[in-house]
Amino acid sequence: MPLWQLFTPENAFTPDEKADLADKITSIYSGAKSKENFGFELPRFYTTVVFHEIKADSFFVGGVTHDKFVQIEVVHIARTNEGAAALAGITVEEILRRYFDSVSEVLQPYIAARGYELEFHVETAPFETWKIDGMTPPPPHSVAERRWFEENRSSLYTAEEVGDDVRVATA
Structure with a gap:
């Protein structure tokens, strides 16, 4: 499971844009590029993407309202960085570089290109808790x-x- 939660200002994305972005996020883990970059392809249904639209008067960054900010939280369970690196025959640092490059490529047209600021982080949970x-x-x-x-x-x-x-x- 990769679980992506995107906390966005209200109406930051249209329904079609959400669907397109969710498909592209899923492809990070399940497409041919995933196999090339990380040595695996996850079943597509493992990836869940949830958009949380936040009203302007309820979205604060640094104690002040912020209507051009996106917060993304990701939870990984299906694979660890160490396991992926070993499978691909590369270092954990290289796996992370490839991962963040893939994420940046997917998010750039939706976030930075539209003038949104972004905070992104990944948490890893134990496989046995899934x-x-x-x-x-x-x-x-x-x-x-x-x-x-x-x-x-x-x-x-x-x-x-x-x-x-x-x-x-x-x-």
Whole structure:
């Protein structure tokens, strides 16, 4: 799961712009570029993007109202920086550089190009604290996870689909 929460001024984006931005954010983790940059592709349904529109009189930065500011909070669970770096055969610093370059490329036309200031941060949560439809998601790079990727949905999986990993989905 990458969970993106964008706190924006009211009407900063049209519904079509929100949909386009959400698709581009999802592609950071699930497209061919993701595999090239990070060594993995997540199932698209792992990525959730939520827009929180804040009224001008309720959006404060430094104690004063600010109508040209976007705050983005991201939670990563499906992969760690260390695991991605090891898989890609590069350093954690390089994974982070590639990630922030990808994020900047996606956000620039929606944020900086429109005169918005931006604060962005990522938190990592332990994989074992994550459930989808009551199930522990299959381990990274397993046959079960690949099936979830191809089907773009969760479903029960078997021990054979996860190899030596002891997790097996039960609903």
